Amino acid sequence: xxxxxxxxxxxALLLALPMAQxxxxxxxxxxQTVSYSDPQLQKFAEAYRSIxxxxxxxxxxxxxxxxIQEAEALNREAQGKMIAAIEQAGLSKDEYQQIANSLRxxxxxxxRVNKLLQQGQVPQQ
Numbered sequence: 001x002x003x004x005x006x007x008x009x010x011x012a013l014l015l016a017l018p019m020a021q022x023x024x025x026x027x028x029x030x031x032q033t034v035s036y037s038d039p040q041l042q043k044f045a046e047a048y049r050s051i052x053x054x055x056x057x058x059x060x061x062x063x064x065x066x067x068i069q070e071a072e073a074l075n076r077e078a079q080g081k082m083i084a085a086i087e088q089a090g091l092s093k094d095e096y097q098q099i100a101n102s103l104r105x106x107x108x109x110x111x112r113v114n115k116l117l118q119q120g121q122v123p124q125q
Contacts (some may be wrong), residue, residue, distance in 0.1 A: 034102055036109065043090040044099045048087035054078060082090040 036044075058078040065071035086096045103110045 036099060036100070036102070040091075040095075041101070041109075041113055041116055043073060044096060045120060047086040047089035047091055047096055048113075049120060050089065051082050054081050054085065075086065 004041075055078075058074060061079075062071055062074050065074055083093050086093055099109075099113075104112060
């Protein structure tokens with residue numbers, strides 16, 4: 001997977017998870033550089049890979065939903081599974097979102113995560 005594609009996928013992922021709390025927190029905090037350990041980033045990459053798989057699983061189901069209620073139910077189900085995948089990787093939802101938000105403003109961090117993702121390659125369908 002090429003680096004720009006990973007960047008776009010990561011940014012798209014940020015929109016897939018509920019961000020209301022993260023947006024409120026971001027408004028109260030000034031921009032600061034946060035340092036993440038390699039194990040933290042490895043957990044993030046693992047969670048990201050799981051979320052990509054879940055996104056690929058749920059995208060056609062959401063598209064085929066009969067009505068808005070079914071789509072909302074599928075969306076809630078997918079988000080629940082995504083949060084579970086994050087927690088199974090060893091991060092909280094807030095930790096995951098913090099790292100994901102940091103990727104937007106820290107090119108060096110984004111490059112570190114891209115390298116981890118390339119080492120494990122997100123499965124193709």
